[in-house]
Amino acid sequence: MTWLITGGAGYIGAHVARAMTDTGEPVLALDDLSTGIPERLPADVPLVEGSTTDAGLLKRLLAEHEVTGVLHLAARKQVAESVAQPTRYYRENVGGLATLLEAVAEAGIERFVFSSSAAVYGDPGVDPITEDTPCAPVNPYGETKLAGEWLVRAAGRAHGISTVCLRYFNVAGAAAPELADTGVFNIVPMVFDRLTRDEAPRIFGDDHPTPDGTCVRDYIHVVDLAEAHLAAARRLDDRSGDLTVNIGRGEGVSVRELITVIGEVTGDRRPPVIEARRPGDAPRAVASADRAAEELGWTARRSVREMVESAWQGWLLHRGG
Structure with missing residues (x-):
């Protein structure tokens, strides 16, 4: 059995590849390298450079590598960019998924794991x-993930493909410094970036209806997330049908609490600057993690402090601190 990981050279994809290969699962990576880094992948994982929108490429690699399951992570994922470029997001995130599912159905592949997002919920x-x-969903990125879930389930029913949709909450951390997220789009690297530039962290709004007035979120260590993909893949070995699962810790951490942990880890404890609320920020977004435990036998094990510590080591490596 060989698993294809689309987006396999990306931040999350490379962690998934490592989790799979560490347990003896043969893996093939597909990545267009727009944000992926080949060196992240284990040495024994073949990398094919290309896009999920390339039907001919997909048909060839599924056959040549005898792929029997797909972990689909490749997607554009920046909210602000999706607002500015909605057609691009629909073309790549939904159109690329449709092309991939057509190739999967034609190849007779019966296992498919889809990387979704808590962005499908909006502000519930x-x-x-x-x-x-x-x-x-309140932005085009979230819309494409929800449309992707609909498409995955519909294709599964039509073609006998067993599917799992994983709705990620807020991902942080790294298994090793070289695997760390190199982008500055999520809150942990954004705070690191401010501190590195000798600027105070920013908090957008301290008057939300939460215990300390700042937004509360559910943070998941990327290694736990990778292990959730492994659990989903193994579930598909044993059971058919479709499943949708939240991937989070089931615990809320406020922005102020997170910045305090970052200050303790980095040694830079300067107080944050309070700015106006951002439109669309939900006061609280925390997962129920019960279904993941029941259906996948998976629970998150790593703490927020472990996320911050490992992310900081990666930041220092990639930013030369």
Whole structure:
């Protein structure tokens, strides 16, 4: 059995590749290298450079490598960019998925894991967020992930493909410094970037209806997330049908609490600057993690401090600190 990981040279994809190969699962990576880094991949993982929009390439590699399951992580994922370039997001995230699923169905592959997002929920106003919470995404990125889930489930029913959709919450950390996220798009690297430039961290709004007035989020260590993909892949070996699962710790951490941990880890404890709320920021977004435990036998094991410590080591390596 060989698993294809699309987006396999990316931050999350490389961690998934490592989790799979560490347990003896043969893996093939596909990545267009727009953000992926080949050196992240284990040495024994073949890398094919290309896009999920390339039907001919997909057909060839699925056959040549005798792929029997797909972990689909390749996607554009920046909210602001999706607002500015919605057609690009729909073309690559939904169109690329459709092309991939057509190739998967033609090849007779029966296992498919889809990388989704908590962005499908929008601002649901419930705590905790369960998989049955109504979805109402508030940006094109979230819309493409929800449309992707619909497409995955529909293709699964039509072609006998067993599927799992994993709704990630906020991902941070690294298994090793060289695997760290090199982008500055999420809160942990954004705070690191401010501190490195000798600037105070920013908090957008301290008057939310939360215990300390700042937004509360559910953070998941990327290694735990990678292990969730492994658990999903193994579930598909044993059971058919479709499953949608939140991937989070089920615990809320406020922005102020997170910045305090970052200060302790980095040694830079300067107080944050309070700025106006950003439109669309939900006061609280925390997963119910019960279904993942019940259906996948998986629970997150790593703490927020471990996320910050490992991310900081990666930041120092990549930013030369």
